[in-house]
Amino acid sequence: GAGVSQSPSNKVTEKGKDVELRCDPISGHTALYWYRQSLGQGLEFLIYFQGNSAPDKSGLPSDRFSAERTGGSVSTLTIQRTQQEDSAVYLCASSPKQETQYFGPGTRLLVL
Amino acid sequence: AQSVTQPDIHITVSEGASLELRCNYSYGATPYLFWYVQSPGQGLQLLLKYFSGDTLVQGIKGFEAEFKRSQSSFNLRKPSVHWSDAAEYFCAVGVRNAGNMLTFGGGTRLMVKP
Numbered sequence: 001g002a003g004v005s006q007s008p009s010n011k012v013t014e015k016g017k018d019v020e021l022r023c024d025p026i027s028g029h030t031a032l033y034w035y036r037q038s039l040g041q042g043l044e045f046l047i048y049f050q051g052n053s054a055p056d057k058s059g060l061p062s063d064r065f066s067a068e069r070t071g072g073s074v075s076t077l078t079i080q081r082t083q084q085e086d087s088a089v090y091l092c093a094s095s096p097k098q099e100t101q102y103f104g105p106g107t108r109l110l111v112l
Numbered sequence: 113a114q115s116v117t118q119p120d121i122h123i124t125v126s127e128g129a130s131l132e133l134r135c136n137y138s139y140g141a142t143p144y145l146f147w148y149v150q151s152p153g154q155g156l157q158l159l160l161k162y163f164s165g166d167t168l169v170q171g172i173k174g175f176e177a178e179f180k181r182s183q184s185s186f187n188l189r190k191p192s193v194h195w196s197d198a199a200e201y202f203c204a205v206g207v208r209n210a211g212n213m214l215t216f217g218g219g220t221r222l223m224v225k226p
Contacts, residue, residue, distance in 0.1 A: 004155075033213065043202065043216035056211055091155060099144065099163065099212060103156040 002026065004104035006092050012110045013082055021077045021107045025094030032075050033101060034067060038088035046090075049075065082111045114139040114205050118217035125193050126225045133188040133220050135203030144206035145186040146214065147177055151199045159201075162186065173197070198224045
């Protein structure tokens, strides 16, 4: 079956611009996670959605970062006023329950 | 808060040799434990997981891992490495009944010599 998909694969933007990253989880998976992978910080948790519950935003690095999940499926991670330190690979994962997470291929973001 | 340590940043082994990648975690209870592999430019692929029960778990591609509670370790092993195993390997822990957000180790990059 189809795995987790993310778009775009690559995004180049200028400092100060806003970007939106999209994640399509595996159908039927109720949990959705965003992580960031950067050279300096490794893999870090950003935000977690479970069903219709309020998201756990404890990993978001600043208030420039936000995410939403519409209809319990697709999720969008938005970064406002991008900074060069936001350059990283953004990974999305989904899970049928709070157990095994299946990752998408990631979006590589470069802020110039 | 939990933490994960992968002591070896790089490991080089000869094709056909055995492999062990180390992983130590810090957490007050038994977490969920995972090993993922990442090839260049790719996402993370699950190799194996431990939730409970038998402490020796088998995964894909001939990998296995053993959970040792006394050592807070979850080392990954493979008896005979293939050139296609060259990649970066990540150990991760998740907290039971609390969302299971993963905390990752820093990764071990495996190189395979012909």
